[in-house]
Amino acid sequence: MAGRILSGNQIRDQILEDVGAGVAHAAEKGWTPGLTVVLIGDDPGSHIYVRNKIMACEKVGIRSTMLTPPATTTTEELVEIVRGLNNDDDVDGILVQLPLPDQIDSSKILIEIAPEKDVDGFHPSNMGALATGQPRLVPCTPAGLIEILKRSEIPIEGKRAVVMGRSNIVGKPAALLLTMENATVTVCHSRTKDLPAIAREAEILVAAMGRPAMVTREYLSEGVVVLDVGTNRLTDPAAAEEILSYKPSRLERFKERGSALVGDVHPGHVAEVASAYTPVPGGVGPLTIAMLMSNTLKAAKLRRA
Secondary structure, eight states, X not given: OOOEEOOHHHHHHHHHHHHHHHHHHHHHTTOXXXXXXXXXXXXXXXXXXXXXXXXXXXXXTOEEEEEOOOTTOOHHHHHHHHHHHHTOTXXXXXXXXXXXXXXXXXXXXXXXXXXXXXXXXXXXXXXXXXXXXXXXXXXXXXXXXXXXXXXXXXXXXXOEEEEEOOOTTTHHHHXXXXXXXXXXXXXXXXXXXXXXXXXXXXXXXXXXXXOTTOBOGGGOOTTOEEEEOOOEEEOOHHHHHHHSTTSHHHHHHHHHHSOEEEOSBOHHHHHHHOSEEOOTTTSSHHHHHHHHHHHHHHHHHHHHO
16 A cells, blocks of 8 residues: 655645744734845855745745855855844844855854854754753754654654664754654664664654665565655666656656656655655655744744743
8 A cells, every 4th residue: 555645845835824824923013034045156056945945935924135245255254244144133044055165164154143043953052952852943854854743643752763864954953853752763874784674663764864765665664654855866867767667757757857856765665665755856845944934933033032
């Protein structure tokens, strides 16, 4: 029996509707949340992401501003820009779009963002609050994973969860959030021994390794709930034949375009084994921007509390 598809697009729309209602309520009190995005360089993906974020702001009524310093900007110059935004009372959220040009030290920039305006949730202060069970602004993608489970009425408490990946952006915060929901969590990574056997213990599996379709049937237990965080651009025809053959229409589109977006989980295998799973595209991805909007509203409320 085919597994249930967890549509990130539907859940995104629910979250944006909630945020829009919150922004409208704030407007009745005389204020509107404001987000400033800093975009440097010509990375095509970054320009697409920022455009989508600005469009989401417009949809929910959040004020948005985009700053585009020159590609030659130095670390010191960007630090001054961030400090200016920290001191601007009209700015509730600051987002510096990554990746930054090579001459800029990203770690120095991210730590300069005021924790109360850190809507990405990456500042050590916010990560520390999450680690101690006192979450404030939480990284958007992991927060979206929890929303998918809750809004899909999938129980978390008491479940065995396995998180594949230990990045600061997804793996570690996802593990902390699942623990806060009373799951029993194991974190795996590239050096974990017998990774498939550990993955098969999962009732909830989060795949965030950054390797296309690496999670095959041998990693999956019958009835597992799979959250696929991977966003990998597939260009190899032989790999596409193997990975996309489960759905001829996707394979045909690959042949027309020369590429396809796939997750970390083999799409044909997960559909046969999982009780529920997020597709790629259309699964976890849409939740990231939705949770950014939610974080911006939350930051604005906390600053006015």
